[in-house]
Amino acid sequence: MKFLRFKLYVVLISLSAMALAQSDAQKSFDKLKTLAGTWQGPVTTEPPQPGMGNGTLTQVSLRVTSRGNALAHEMKEAGKPDDPTRYDHPLTMLYLDGARLLLTHYCDAGNRPRMVAKTSPDGKSVEFDFLDVAGDPQYGHMHHAVFTVVDANHHIEDWTYMMPGDKPIHAHIDLKRTN
Numbered sequence: 001m002k003f004l005r006f007k008l009y010v011v012l013i014s015l016s017a018m019a020l021a022q023s024d025a026q027k028s029f030d031k032l033k034t035l036a037g038t039w040q041g042p043v044t045t046e047p048p049q050p051g052m053g054n055g056t057l058t059q060v061s062l063r064v065t066s067r068g069n070a071l072a073h074e075m076k077e078a079g080k081p082d083d084p085t086r087y088d089h090p091l092t093m094l095y096l097d098g099a100r101l102l103l104t105h106y107c108d109a110g111n112r113p114r115m116v117a118k119t120s121p122d123g124k125s126v127e128f129d130f131l132d133v134a135g136d137p138q139y140g141h142m143h144h145a146v147f148t149v150v151d152a153n154h155h156i157e158d159w160t161y162m163m164p165g166d167k168p169i170h171a172h173i174d175l176k177r178t179n
Contacts, residue, residue, distance in 0.1 A: 025101040028119045028126045032094060032147060033071055035062045035155055039175035040078050046170045052077075058173050060157070070095045090142075103128045105142045111135030113142045124149055140164055153177040 039060040048054055057078035065072050073092040080087045091106040101117035112135050115128035128145040144160035157173045 024119055025096055025099055025117065027123070028117055029071070029094065029096055029101050031123070031149060032062075032126060033064050033068070034152070035147070035149065036064050036071070037062060038178045039155070040178050041173055041175035043171055043173045046172075049169060052171075058175075059178075060173070060175055066095075092145075101126070102131070103145060105145075107135075107142055109137070109139040109141060111137050111141050113137075115142075115145060138164065143168065 071094040113133040143162040146158040148156040
């Protein structure tokens, strides 16, 4: 009888932990959905990359879709025509998968890395760590992302792209709401 009580206790603790993790993922997702709108700001890269970074203006569009079950994130260079066949125009989808908040990045490099979220202790940042990649990563792949909400009209995105040979390129985008 003691064994059954102990087993029931362990199961209840496990379910409580899952519910807590799910609520953290849900809270993070809800926070990110407040970023819906159009944003613009300079991007800097480390190490510096020719043709990108160093203050180049980037436009980010975030849209809640699928009855609130997904957040679509589109990025392009500000002022460039909306022609993803000629210009970089990656799409990232953020969504809940059970107790996890996931990100799938549809990369211009032709692959689709997935990342899983963890929230900062202060709740202002959501960090996504590499989980896996579908498609060919021969030209590299997105590896890490951090969204930091400063206030309702200001957020920061930090993205890490892993080049072949495991050489990281870090992009920092300081975004202000345009609508």
